[in-house]
Amino acid sequence: MKHTDQKRALCLLLYSLTAAAAWLCVRGVELEKYAAASAFDPKPIESVEALLDYERQKESASAERAGVRQPVIDVSLLEKDRIYEISGEDYETLLKIVEAEAGSEDEEGKLLVANVVLNRVKSDDFPDTVTEVVYQRDGGVAQFSPAADGSLSEVEAGAVSRETVSAVCRALQGEDNSRGALYFAARSAADAENMRWFDTHLTRLFAYGGHEFFS
Incomplete structure (x- = not known):
């Protein structure tokens, strides 16, 4: 026992x-x-520098978990020389307008929207900075609907997708597939009268994704 x-x-x-x-x-x-x-x-990101640091950390972490040396996404895009020299405020505005206007588009569609904004900055017919271009009102009419309806201000830096960051960086490095477009519109969502103005006053260049591009 x-x-x-x-x-x-x-x-x-x-x-x-x-x-x-x-x-x-x-x-x-x-x-x-x-x-x-x-x-x-992801955490709220309050500046361009913080956004870039966050992207680098995130890609490094992904690479470590995958057991590879190089980042899954080419973060070097964030570090290459830019053809356009813009302020931090303009950079954040460009990120936000691309996310707001082309959030559902692929990276090429996002690049094209960034191209249009930068084409306007270069044009003598539009303001000289990204922020002024995005918030411009011509005859009281906003040029970009997210700037008019308040949705642009609701885009948080931390909510900007990696595709948007990559597309904006490519545009700032001089990659331009827009054929000189200064306007774009989503016909399926646009007011019929507004689209008539596009069709009668502008030259349609091409369509990509949900947008048509004009000069």
Whole structure:
């Protein structure tokens, strides 16, 4: 009987140790997940520099988890020389207007919207900065609907997609597939009278995604 009691006590001890080890293991995994989430979950980004730092950290983390040396996305796009020299405010405005106007488009569609904004900056017929172009009103009419309806101000820097960042950087480096377009419109969502103005006063160049582009 004494031998049986000793075996039972030993089994209980081993069970307790196993349960404790399992709890510590699970807790360790939870802590690791929490640490990873805390380090790399998207957070509000208040400046261009912070956005670029966040993109670099995120891609480095993705590369480490995938076991590769190079980032999954070519973050060097963020670091190349820019053809256009614009202020931090203009850069953030460009990111936001591209996200607001072309958030559902692919990267090429986003690039084209960025091209149109920069084409206007270069043109003598429009203001000289991105921010002035985006918020311009011609005869009281806003040139970009997100600037008029308030949706532009609702775009948080941290909510800007990686495709938008990449497209904007490509545009600032001089990549331009817009054929000189100064206007674009989404016919399916536009007011019929506004589209008549586009069709009668402008030259239609091409369509891509949900947008038509004009000069």
